[in-house]
Amino acid sequence: MKPIKVLVAEDDPLIREGLIDILQAEGYITVEAADGNEALAKYKTESPEFICLDIMMPEQSGFDVCRTIRQHDPAIPIIFVSAKSEEIDKVVGLELGADDFIVKPFGVKEVVARIRAVTRRCLAAHVLEEKETPFNIEHWTVFPAQLRARKKETQIELSVREIRLLRLFADNPDTVLSRDAIFTACWNESFFPSSRTLDQHIVKLRKKIETDPKQPMIIQTVHGTGYRYSGDV
Amino acid sequence: MKKKLTILLFSILLLPLIAIGILGYNISTDDAKLLSEAYRDVAERDLEQTESVVREFMKSTVSRYRTLCHPESLDANTLRDIPTREPSIVQYFVVNEEGQLQYPVLDETTGTEEAAFLERTAHLWKHRHPFRNTQETADEGGNRGFVTWYHNRGLHFIYWARHKDDRVVGFEVETAAFISALIAELPENTPINNLQRYHKKQTVNEQKNSHRLVKLVDEQDRDVYLFGDYTPDSKASPLASAHLPSPLSAWQLQYFASMPNTQGMWQRRTIYIFLTIGTLILAALILFAYFMLEYNRESRLARQQTSFVNQVSHELKTPLTNIRMYAELLQDHLDEDDSTEQRYIANIVNESGRLTRLIQNVLSFARSERKKLTLRLEEGIVDEQIRASMEPFQASFDRMHIQVETDLQTPQTIFFDHDILGQILTNLFSNVEKYAHQGKWMRVQSTMTEVPGGRHQVTIRVSDKGPGISNKDSRNLFLPFTRLQNGITEGVSGTGIGLTISKELAAVHGGGLTLCRTTAGACFQLTILAKRKEQRFARNPSAENTQPPPNP
Amino acid sequence: MKKCSPIIPGIAVFAMLLSVLIIQPNPASATKAQLSVEMSTPVVLNRSPQTAFLKVGVTGFALVQEAVRPPVNVAIVIDRSGSMSGEKMARAQDAAIMAIDRLGPDDIVSVVAYSHVVEVIVPATKVDDKEHIYQAIRNLYASGTTALFAGVSKGARQVRKFLADNRANRIILVSDGLANVGPSSPTELGSLGHSLAKEGISVTTIGLGDGYNEDLMAALAGNSDGNHAFVENAADLATTFNYEFGDLLSIVARNVRFKVQFNKGITPIRVLGRNARIHGRTVTSTLTQLYANQEKFMLIEVQIAPGASGEQTQIGSVDITYSNTVANSTDVLSKNVYVSFTDNWNIVEEHRNDDVMVASVELIAAEAQKTAITLRDKGQTREAERALEQNAVYLDSAGKKYNSARLKKQAQGNRTAKKNLAPSKWKRQRKAMVDDNYALETQQNW
Structure with missing residues (x-):
């Protein structure tokens, strides 16, 4: 699955960093901007596929940035992130063509849910490659375009990264995949998280797909090397 | 509104003054005519x-x-x-x-x-x-x-x-x-002064x-x-x-x-008349100015208060976001088995959630003061909203051993304002958590009935077995900054505006929030009017509609 | 006042010297005025009508003693409008006080000051308490506009109180500005002067600075046989007052009436320089007063019909009556006028009276100069320039012919005037010309 580039424009560095962490954990590539002017510049040079815009920013407000970007690209998904929770702001933001509105203070889950929703709604069909058709891993059927997977009546939500991980495992059954290999396939070359980061992703993924996460059956740990999907459980 | 008041006040003051002025002028001009x-x-x-x-x-x-x-x-x-x-x-x-x-x-x-x-x-x-x-x-x-x-x-x-x-x-x-x-x-x-002596000798016919x-x-x-x-x-x-x-x-x-000489009298009279009128006008103007000032000061004060609350609340939001976000990120990163750390983090997350609700209430109050509340209807299911609103309290209820009973009968998809309903419910649950936890029981019921005009009234009841609310207290219950003085609320934090806002929000949603009669504990009944009609902000249908998940 | 005190004694000395000169005894004149009757050409060609000038002059006899001079009845009328403030007012006060100082206890003085209103500072009174009068004059201050007509009228009223044939009745007007309240035209003030003269009151007008209306001031003085002076600098006021009082204190005759009756064949055409009436062959004129040792004359241009050659013919007679203020009598002087006819031009030239010729040329040139002033007033500067040049040429040639330095000097004056027609210089130049012409026409010797 092709990585999705997200522009995060937010003047508070901690919030910006946190959002970037969340997005990267979800499997997005991030570009950051600290004010309205930088946001527009980055939009032009980096060509992101998705934008998170703070409203109250120095130089130019998020509304102004949104207005300018909309003149170039009416389709690019934009999520406003703001402390301005008043109705009027939501109205203005949405009328300007924002796709969603995250109100501070927000929870990680809310952000993830909204980003996934927007990705699903606006991006999946365009960015995902041809081969990103539903596939099976164990009893799960994964729908990349929906960032979801199903097993009988159970439906789970997945991140872009998780889908890439599942795809990697599904494509390489019974193969021990080294952490480096997994990184290379599912993370960007430029970004190498610690092995712990990978392990945590695997833990989270196991929580979602394994019947008993303590006794993983689908993604097994190969100590000292990496992980393996045994296709014949 | 303010302009109208100013004009009204001004004309009340001015009209008699004009009358006095005209009267005074007439008197003095009559005098002037006679004297001239x-x-x-x-x-x-x-x-x-x-x-x-x-x-x-x-x-x-x-x-x-x-x-x-x-x-x-x-x-x-x-x-x-x-x-x-x-x-x-x-x-x-x-x-x-x-x-x-x-x-x-x-x-x-x-x-x-x-x-x-x-x-x-x-x-x-x-x-x-x-x-x-x-x-x-x-x-x-x-x-x-x-x-x-x-x-x-x-x-x-x-x-x-x-x-x-x-x-x-x-x-x-x-x-x-x-x-x-x-x-x-x-x-x-006649030439000037000191020559007069000289002229006395002469026979001068000068007048x-x-x-x-x-x-x-x-x-x-x-x-x-x-x-x-x-x-x-x-x-x-x-x-x-x-x-x-x-x-x-x-x-x-x-x-x-x-x-x-002869005219000096007249001038003095005129001066007195105009002095009197002038003093009256001045006094009236001072009075008027005082009222205006007072009025302006009050409204300015109110505005300042509101805007101060707004500002502080917004300022609070950024650090709060960071606390909450990083706590949650940390929660994600912690191993499941680090139970003590998990508990601590959960507390931070819960408390930041509570702070979020508080701020939301304060902002809503400030907004309602400015009468800016508008309804934003979106498609959804009321019961799901109830569950979602209850979710953050789950851990706290568990800890307090509060038994939660639900009787939810509103699974239909209707249009309602998710934020408003969520906020009211959060306030009600929060009250139970704060004031009625010793009852160790809470029940949430929801029903929906059709009302004339093709609309639906949703009724949600939240009951507890806490100390209840006395008749005396119930009169002031929904007034802002009211906190019950029965000793139980002492030491419990609260802004005292939660119920006020909830009632107002319910009213905005075409319903109300009332206290029901119960034998024990307290029972709040919330009603909202849900609309079937598409509203202008309902342009955000959920993804399920555009791409329904395959039904297994 | 203090700062001017050194001037006063100086001027007083000068004035005394002057009066000594005037009072030089002249045994020939006795106590009667002298009448002179002179033809410019006592011998005329006996061809068709000839033009000649008849000069009728009367000279005041010398005053033997100042004590016998007629008492003065003078009103000093001072413009105290705003423009007079400061130096001008101070000098006018000095001059008036200094002049009054020369008066004796039988003289009568009044002081009138005017701005938009008129104040009688000192009502007509005998000069017996000078300090009171000086105090009143010193109290004057300047402000307001200029009711000149009213000021003169009020001055006249004061003079009238003691109006007598044997007094030197006079108004002395000092003004630096344009009259702007009441009648203010030269014609109106001229008429006023004319009527005052009939009452025996002369008005001397002293124009101060370059802001007054010289035509008005000259008309007022001229029609009342007063003096006129252009005093450019306030510091010269004292001198002017001294001259004026010198005249005033040397009056020997008043109410001088001229009557010239011409015989048949003689036609008076015009009178140069003076107001006179011509009715047929009768010319009459009046002179309010005559000063000691001063000659006043009038020039009558006459046309003479041809007569018989070699024969001396009486062409008319001159009668003068006047009040002798010294002898307190009414004197009558009579003379006949004769001409001889010839057919030889050389004889005519031989008998020519150059003094009369010069006087005629002077007055004719003065008329021409007035024409030049009128042209300049109309803004026709170039025409005025030409007129002055022509006048200068005329005066030069006449000066040569009659060998007169006066005429040559006058020619020079016209050439100077020609150079001063520019707006910046004209105001002053015009006043100087009016003043000069005035002196010429009225034989004012200062």
Whole structure:
């Protein structure tokens, strides 16, 4: 699955960093901007596929940035992130063509849910490659375009990264995949998280797909090397 | 609204003031009229003295002129000689019985002065006979009088008298000498102060000039002579005026005066009247200004408070976001088995959630104060919203061993404002958590009934078995900043606006929040009006609609 | 006042010297005025009508003692309008006080000040308490506008109080500004002067600075046989007052009446320089007063019909009556006028009276100069320039012919005037010309 580039424009560095962490954990590539002017510049040079815009920013407000970007690209998904929770702001933001509105203070889950929703709604069909058709891993059927997977009546939500991980495992059954290999396939070359980061992703993924996460059956740990999907459980 | 109030207040103040002002003005102008008439009388009497001087002058002048009209001889030499000695005469003339000019006539002895006289008076002899139809300028049955005319912009006049033989003898008067003599007779100004001593020795006929000015003005209203020590405005009109007798009947004496002594009284009265009115107006204005100031101060204070609350709340949001976000991120990263750490982190997350709700309430309150609340309807399921709102409390309820019973009967997809409903529910659950946890029980019920107009009323009840709310307290329950004083709430944090906001929000949503009668504990009943109709902000249908998940 | 005190004694000394000169005894004149009758050409060509000038002059006899001079009845009328403030007013006060100081206890003085209103500062009174009068004059201050006509009228009123044939009745007007209240035209003030003269009151007008109306001031003085002076600098006021009082204190005759009766064949055409009346062959004129040792004359231009050659013919007679203020009598002077006819031009030239010729040329040139002034007034500067040049040429040639330095000097004066027609210089130049012409026409010797 092709990585999705997200522009995060937010003047508070901690919030910006946190959002970037969340997005990267979800499997997005991030570009950051600290004010309205930088946001527009980055939009032009980096060509992101998705934008998170703070409203109250120095130089130019998020509304102004949104207005300018909309003149170039009416389709690019934009999520406003703001402390301005008043109705009027939501109205203005949405009328300007924002796709969603995250109100501070927000929870990680809310952000993830909204980003996934927007990705699903606006991006999946365009960015995902041809081969990103539903596939099976164990009893799960994964729908990349929906960032979801199903097993009988159970439906789970997945991140872009998780889908890439599942795809990697599904494509390489019974193969021990080294952490480096997994990184290379599912993370960007430029970004190498610690092995712990990978392990945590695997833990989270196991929580979602394994019947008993303590006794993983689908993604097994190969100590000292990496992980393996045994296709014949 | 504010502008209206200002106008209202202002007109309430202004109208009586205008009335008083008009009344005062009328009184003072009536007075002014009376007094100015009285003063006019004084002026006229004063001017009368000057007029009598003029009359005396005219009388003696005319009598001298009459004598001059009867020279010892009417032959040309005499008539030529007399004017060389007599200051008043420019030129004699004689008109014979037939009305023909007998002297001067143009012949070889005619002098230049005579020729000039004939030219100056040509029209007098040509166009009319000046000594027949001039009853108005002649006295004693038209036997003598003045004739005036203008030549080369200068005033000229002749005096004539009819002799017994019916000849008319007259002369052109030296105008400058006449005017000069008149001026000489009129009073002049007395010189200033320390010379008075010197003047006492003299017999001076000057009148005392007491703040007045008398003007002799010509037919074009130009000053000819002035006396008096008053300097009127250039636009001032005279208090009194009188025309001069013939031949200067177009000239006037004008009397100007300041308003001293007799007028001082009037001025003082006017001053008192206007002072009183002025004081009233001033007092009213001060009162008005005070009210305006007070009103403005209050509204400004309120605005400031609101905007302060807004600002602080917004400022709080950023650090709160960071606390919450990083706590949650940390939660994600912690191993499941680090139970103590997980618990601590959970506490941070829960508390930041609570802080979030508090801020939300404060902001909602500030907004509702400004009456800016609007409804944003979105498609959804009420029961799901109830579950979602309850979710953050789950851990806390578990810890407090609060048993939660649900009886949710509203699974239909309808349009409602998710934020508003969520906020109200959060407030209600939060109240249970804070005040009714010792009851260890909470029940949430939801039902939906159809109401006329194709709309649906959703009713949600939240009951607990806590200490309940006394009748006395229930009266003030929904007022802002009310916190129950029954001892139970002591030590529990709260803003005291949760229920107020919830009630208002419910009202915005077409419903209400009431306290139900129960035997034990408290029970709140929330109703909202849900609409089927598509609203303008419902353009955000969920993903399920565009791409429904495959039904297994 | 203090700062001017050094001037006063100086001027007083000068004035005393002057009066000594004037009072030089002249045994020939005795106590009667002298009448002179001179023809410009006592011998005329006997061809068709000839033009000649008849000069009729009368010279005041010398005053033997100042004590016998007629008492003065003078009103000093001072313009105290705003423009007079400061130096001008101070100098006018000095001059008036200094002049009054020369008067004796039988003299009568009054002081009138005018702005828009008129104040009689000192009503007509005998000069017996000078300090009171000076105090009153010193109290004058300047402000307001200029009611000149009224000021003169009020001055006249004061003079009238003691008007007598044997007094030197006079108004002295000092003004620096344009009359703007009351009658203010030269014609009106001229008429006033004329009527005052008939009452025996002369008005001397002293124009101060360059802001007054010289035509008005000259008309007022001229028609009343007063003096006129242009005082450019206030500091010269004292000198002017001294001259004026010098005249005033040397009056020997008043109410001088001229009557010139011409015979048949002689036609008077015009009178140069003075107001006179011509009725047929009769010319009459009056002179309000005659000063000691001063000649006043009039020039009558006459046309003479041809007569018989070689024959001396009487062409007319001159009669003068006047009040002798010294002898308190009415004197009559008579002379006949004769001409001889010739057919030889050289004889005419031989008998020519150059003094009369020069006087005629002077007055004719003065008329021409007035024409130039009128042209300049109309803005026709170039025409005025030409007129002045022509006048200068005329005066030069006449000066050469009659060998007259006066005429040559006058020619020079016209050439100077020509250079001063520019707006910046004209105001002053015009006043100087009016003043000069006035002196010329009225034989004012200062």
